[in-house]
Amino acid sequence: MRVVALVACLAILGAALRPEVSLAQPSAASEHRSVPRAGGQHAGPQAGASATTAPATTENLEPPPVSPTFSSLSLLGDHLHAVRWELGIVGAAIVTVGIKDWDWGNGSGFQTIEEGWFSKNTRHGGMDKIGHSFSTFVIADLLTDRIRANASDPTGAPITAALVAFGIMGLVETVDGFTGRHRFSREDIVANGVGALFSIFRNTVPGLREKLDWRIMYTPASFERPGITTDAGILPPYERQRYIMALKGSGFETLRNTPLRYAELHVGFDARGFERRERELGYPIERSFYVGVGLNLNEVLFGSGPQPNFARYRDTLPGWAVRKTFEYVQVPYTSVYHENRFSTVRRVGGTFRD
Known part of the structure; x- marks a missing residue:
């Protein structure tokens, strides 16, 4: 499916039908921000007894x-x-x-x-x-x-x-x-x-959500051999899909303040040569594993690093929509892979030949 x-x-x-409800995800930056008190003062060690008994508020929505x-x-x-x-x-x-x-x-x-x-x-x-x-x-x-x-x-x-x-x-x-x-x-x-x-x-x-994403990458036609085109249906065909597990540097405390927060380690899988159009073009049957590195687009666009980005919009509805999309979709050409084809089989006359 x-x-x-x-x-x-x-x-x-x-989600957009209910814009009154916050769509924010907790971020590392918000978890460590001080919480303003009434009158613009910040709670500190000299706060009175009433402040120590009051429940702390949080910006995590x-x-x-x-x-x-x-x-x-x-x-x-x-x-x-x-x-x-x-x-x-x-x-x-x-x-x-x-x-x-x-x-x-x-x-x-x-x-x-x-x-x-x-x-x-x-x-x-x-x-x-x-x-x-x-x-x-x-x-x-x-x-x-x-x-x-x-x-x-x-x-x-x-x-x-x-x-x-x-x-x-x-x-x-x-x-x-x-x-x-x-x-x-x-x-x-x-x-x-x-x-x-x-x-x-x-x-x-x-902490696992901050460290691990499962994504699909759907490559444009130019990425594959000429002649592979989309189905006439709504959803993309299998022959240009790849599924990827992405381990994100930004999810690890020790990497959060280093350039490695923008990097990801990827493990992926795809299969080629099983679809009718691929067979017509002479594709061999190939199932492949991939390992590689990718760019964490959510960290680039919405992270709390020193580079200017869109961090102030991360908790708006458009910001949430973009962040969720990049949790599930790997944008082509934002990663590099080493491919290991663990089987290559050619169909000959309706049978299989190694």
Whole structure:
């Protein structure tokens, strides 16, 4: 499933429907700023007894990661109510893509399929499985943010968001079972679960969000061999996708005040030669791992370093939208990689040859 790009964009639009709610993420700079007191004075060691007993205010407008538990159905209902607009937009986006790209509405009896995982005789070389995981992760991650921003009690937000995202993607897979083209795949359900669990992990381990991003890179046509063009559908084809884990220097205290805060370490995967157009152009089947370094665009644009940037706009709605986009999307030509092709197979007469 390639629901990521449209879901991410429309989920951000969903947030825009509620501009009165802060979309700010806690930043390293805000965590260390002093908090002004009434009259422009700053609290200090000579403050009176009343100041020592008063609860400290904070500029962090989003709660820190909380324990991934919730205690009652009423809390779950509060979480769902907090993201009702976002869920409506995500649902509308998926239905639109389903009708346009996935043949929804061309009904047939319910069918299942054994698709496999990453082997050479699979349909997409595993790219579709990573796409399922990534899509579920993005939906869960965005919903986690919105629950934390809007719910009266955000306790367990990552669990609620992951369950909802897993349910949404499970429903998508079930509807696929009636199309006759895609069919229901148990492997896709497992992949959805992996994405949901990763979202919980990333949003509950303290500091992990600041250190680790999972992104998709979609390269322009000029990046690939001539002749590869986009599908007529809404979402991009698999043959120009690459999935990347990015470890960010800015997330580490020891690197935060050094130039390495702008750098990232990347590990990536893609598969080529599995799609029809690639076969027509003579692509060999290749599944590749990548390691490399990249530029942290969020740190360049919104970081608190000495260079002038847009840091003062980071907590506005446009700033939030840009920062979230760069959490999930790797911009082409902002990184360099060393490629390791761990298999190269050519199809000859419908069979495979090493």
